[in-house]
Amino acid sequence: MSITQKATALVVGLGLVTLSACGSGSSDGSSGGDSKTVTLVSHDSWAVSKNVLADFEKRSGYKVKVLKDGDAGQAVNKAILTKGNPQGDVFFGVDNTLLSRALDNGLFQPYEAKGSDLIQPEYRADQDKHRVTPIDTGDICVNYDKAYFSEHKLTPPDSFDDLVKPAYKNLLVTENAATSSPGLAFLLGSAAKYGDGGTSRSSEAESGGGWPGYWKKLKANGVKVVDGWEQAYNEEFSGSAGGKKAKADRPLVVSYASSPPAEVIYADPKPKTAPTGVAAGTCFRQVEYAGLLSNASNTKGGKALLDFLLTKEFQDDMPLNMFVYPVREGAQVPPEFAEYGPQAKDPETLDPARIADNRDQWVKSWTSLVLK
Amino acid sequence: MTRRSKGNAARLGLVAVPVAFFGVFFAYPVAAIVARGLKVDGVWRLGRIGDVLGQSDVRHVLWFTAWQALASTVLTLLVALPGAYVFARFDFPGKQVLRAVVTVPFVLPTVVVGTAFLALVGRGGLLDELWGVRLDTTVWAILLAHVFFNYAVVVRTVGGLWAQLDPGQEEAARMLGASRLAAWRRITLPALGPAVAAAALMVFLFTFTSFGVVQILGGPTFSTLEVEIYRQTSEIFDLSTAAVLTIIQFAAVGAVLALHAWTVRRREATLRLVDAAVTARRPRGAGQWALLAGVLGSIVVLLLLPLAVLVQRSLDAPDFGSYRALTRDDGGLFLVPPIEAIGNSLRYAVAATAIAVLIGGLAAAALTRRDAGRFVRGFDALLMLPLGVSAVTVGFGFLIALDEPPLDLRSSWILVPLAQALVGVPFVVRTMLPVLRAVDVRLREAAAVLGASPWRAWREVDLPMVRRALLIAAGFAFAVSLGEFGATVFIARPDNPTLPVAVARLLGRAGEVNYGQAMALSTILMIVCAVALLVLERLRTDRTGEF
Numbered sequence: 001m002s003i004t005q006k007a008t009a010l011v012v013g014l015g016l017v018t019l020s021a022c023g024s025g026s027s028d029g030s031s032g033g034d035s036k037t038v039t040l041v042s043h044d045s046w047a048v049s050k051n052v053l054a055d056f057e058k059r060s061g062y063k064v065k066v067l068k069d070g071d072a073g074q075a076v077n078k079a080i081l082t083k084g085n086p087q088g089d090v091f092f093g094v095d096n097t098l099l100s101r102a103l104d105n106g107l108f109q110p111y112e113a114k115g116s117d118l119i120q121p122e123y124r125a126d127q128d129k130h131r132v133t134p135i136d137t138g139d140i141c142v143n144y145d146k147a148y149f150s151e152h153k154l155t156p157p158d159s160f161d162d163l164v165k166p167a168y169k170n171l172l173v174t175e176n177a178a179t180s181s182p183g184l185a186f187l188l189g190s191a192a193k194y195g196d197g198g199t200s201r202s203s204e205a206e207s208g209g210g211w212p213g214y215w216k217k218l219k220a221n222g223v224k225v226v227d228g229w230e231q232a233y234n235e236e237f238s239g240s241a242g243g244k245k246a247k248a249d250r251p252l253v254v255s256y257a258s259s260p261p262a263e264v265i266y267a268d269p270k271p272k273t274a275p276t277g278v279a280a281g282t283c284f285r286q287v288e289y290a291g292l293l294s295n296a297s298n299t300k301g302g303k304a305l306l307d308f309l310l311t312k313e314f315q316d317d318m319p320l321n322m323f324v325y326p327v328r329e330g331a332q333v334p335p336e337f338a339e340y341g342p343q344a345k346d347p348e349t350l351d352p353a354r355i356a357d358n359r360d361q362w363v364k365s366w367t368s369l370v371l372k
Numbered sequence: 373m374t375r376r377s378k379g380n381a382a383r384l385g386l387v388a389v390p391v392a393f394f395g396v397f398f399a400y401p402v403a404a405i406v407a408r409g410l411k412v413d414g415v416w417r418l419g420r421i422g423d424v425l426g427q428s429d430v431r432h433v434l435w436f437t438a439w440q441a442l443a444s445t446v447l448t449l450l451v452a453l454p455g456a457y458v459f460a461r462f463d464f465p466g467k468q469v470l471r472a473v474v475t476v477p478f479v480l481p482t483v484v485v486g487t488a489f490l491a492l493v494g495r496g497g498l499l500d501e502l503w504g505v506r507l508d509t510t511v512w513a514i515l516l517a518h519v520f521f522n523y524a525v526v527v528r529t530v531g532g533l534w535a536q537l538d539p540g541q542e543e544a545a546r547m548l549g550a551s552r553l554a555a556w557r558r559i560t561l562p563a564l565g566p567a568v569a570a571a572a573l574m575v576f577l578f579t580f581t582s583f584g585v586v587q588i589l590g591g592p593t594f595s596t597l598e599v600e601i602y603r604q605t606s607e608i609f610d611l612s613t614a615a616v617l618t619i620i621q622f623a624a625v626g627a628v629l630a631l632h633a634w635t636v637r638r639r640e641a642t643l644r645l646v647d648a649a650v651t652a653r654r655p656r657g658a659g660q661w662a663l664l665a666g667v668l669g670s671i672v673v674l675l676l677l678p679l680a681v682l683v684q685r686s687l688d689a690p691d692f693g694s695y696r697a698l699t700r701d702d703g704g705l706f707l708v709p710p711i712e713a714i715g716n717s718l719r720y721a722v723a724a725t726a727i728a729v730l731i732g733g734l735a736a737a738a739l740t741r742r743d744a745g746r747f748v749r750g751f752d753a754l755l756m757l758p759l760g761v762s763a764v765t766v767g768f769g770f771l772i773a774l775d776e777p778p779l780d781l782r783s784s785w786i787l788v789p790l791a792q793a794l795v796g797v798p799f800v801v802r803t804m805l806p807v808l809r810a811v812d813v814r815l816r817e818a819a820a821v822l823g824a825s826p827w828r829a830w831r832e833v834d835l836p837m838v839r840r841a842l843l844i845a846a847g848f849a850f851a852v853s854l855g856e857f858g859a860t861v862f863i864a865r866p867d868n869p870t871l872p873v874a875v876a877r878l879l880g881r882a883g884e885v886n887y888g889q890a891m892a893l894s895t896i897l898m899i900v901c902a903v904a905l906l907v908l909e910r911l912r913t914d915r916t917g918e919f
Contacts, residue, residue: 067783070861074606085775087782176592179607227587230879241884245685247496259882266883371592
């Protein structure tokens, strides 16, 4: 063998070592066959206290592996794409705006989790087949900057109708309904409130009825649309830490009902009261579900994990980790939540089937109506 | 075996590894996801291409994508080429640090840079305060941000070669009566041509596929192909439209690469390279001082000011509160304290750099000879394609392509550095190739005549001359990996966030402390990157004696 050939062999060998190193990485990476590991696939917002998860692992004997797979929409889409050979056993994080997509694609297999009878009735879904289990809920609402409204001696808006009043001209910033989950929820809230004017065809948009008519007025009243929640809240909203530094000039933002509590909890020192508030009549309710993935390799472990998600221990722990409300009756809600971000008494809701039928068409009409 | 065919066999061997790498980790996953979108019941629905192209929206997006990329590239070259000259030829205090610092924007995630940049061009920003000019949500914000991001690409690729060009040749030309301009145009410019073209190509590809900048600074009314592909794949889940858009982007990038290959091939020539340390000297005369001042001024305004905004915001909490908060385990947001994200980032970056340098180095070595066959030249262009394909396409492709043993890598940590290396390899190749090709082939021949094997000739002739380029390339690969966000979020990963991912998650939650921590982590990301690049520069200067 000449030196050239040796060198070539060395180089190719090195490459193969690299490749095989990758290959060996997969043996501990997949949950296949290893019934002592249960894999949870979720979105980036998944969080749980260490000791709570450790408790479950100790009690059940399963090691929990968590895979975070992008934002909520991406995670669902990827789970559907890989449903023949799923990455894990349980998926957590499909909400009511995307539920039909998951169910229609056969993402989940039936399992009625222990404790399902303790779920507050209004959150239950798919009750005949039990393919999904509701885990948490939260409201998307307009948040307002208290300082701005007291300085300007203005009453903050309280309803969808208020937002189109001249007093609130050029004050609201929201997110692109096509790319942002709160943006979509706000659009769905307006659709739940005003209907689509009898039909979802875009000709309706010109007739002035339904949500398209509402959004026309909102646009005329100077609503600003940015691409994502981060830009809306941290750059444009005058009530946030980032917004103050960026001299933001929009005192109204589409955000979460749990944002005011977060402003209190994540402040140092903690303020006596929240700097922001929630316009209670502008809320759209989201519910997040989990389910046992079709073709899961560890169904037994997956079922145990689903049971765990409904335990009081997990439901109590969840609010401060993911800034959502529990669905289990009697689960504890932190005092900051009750005080600064109470759940809306009468939020807008939409039947998942209605969302499924109209979502894409509405987003399309909304895009050409508001963005163009 | 004749020497010639032996050489060919060696080259084929060198090419085999990168080809396998790109085949498995790029071509196959992308093909798989495109097929998923366009193949229905085993039949290709190519008619969809016509349908999608027929939509005026799509044509509008295509047009915007192309012209903003071209404008960004021209603007970046205009602003950065004087910078490349200054860094190559002038000696001034703090030069090394500054060269590392101008590369920092390149690694910052766009979520963060968006914030910083708005502070410059947006409401209450510098321009607003001085002249009442607001550029946010205008195309100017996008173009300037592209300059901010890509400045280092030009300074490092072009400057790296420029510093090693023998100034004696230009001086000789002037001695023979050529004007300063003529000497520059006839001697330096042709020598620099390939490097400028390479830099322009990379800037073009980066801006053509721009994603975060367009979304954040342009707002929802501006859309590039990359943004559309992301929306269709990730939000709307219309894989067939996404597949068509991917093909369109692929075709456009392919056309640009072909054009590039065609123009560059006619210009590359053997160059006389010298040690960079002897070509730089203190500026002389008012003109040179003015040039230096102008370049430094543009760097301060365009690059340092936005970075300074981040640092300042990270320090707003008293007593480094935002930094202290990073070390607290806040019981859930990360499962690990954010400070551990630094360790994760460094580990991924080292792995990605090693892969990129190995694969890119082999590819560059194989591509060195300009008399290489057509196959090899085509391979040159193919290596650049990953820069032209959306991270979301590759990420989703990985999911459905690499899901069977022996390559079930979907939940393995190695997938992240592999995806990052895909972006790093083109940098390694582009940085090394002009220098490798500039090495006089007669040196190698002389070594061979004296009995050296090709391997030894490479080690003793090429390696010392390209060590500098190799380190620059490694620096790029490292920086790309540190700041890489797209592939990292599009790949499912165990819960060990990298710095950019941690920053994004902090910004995704309300609350002052979260915001402060995001700014603090961004500042740390900048420092880690700057230090890493400085260390690489030190490595280089320690060895200059060997030139």
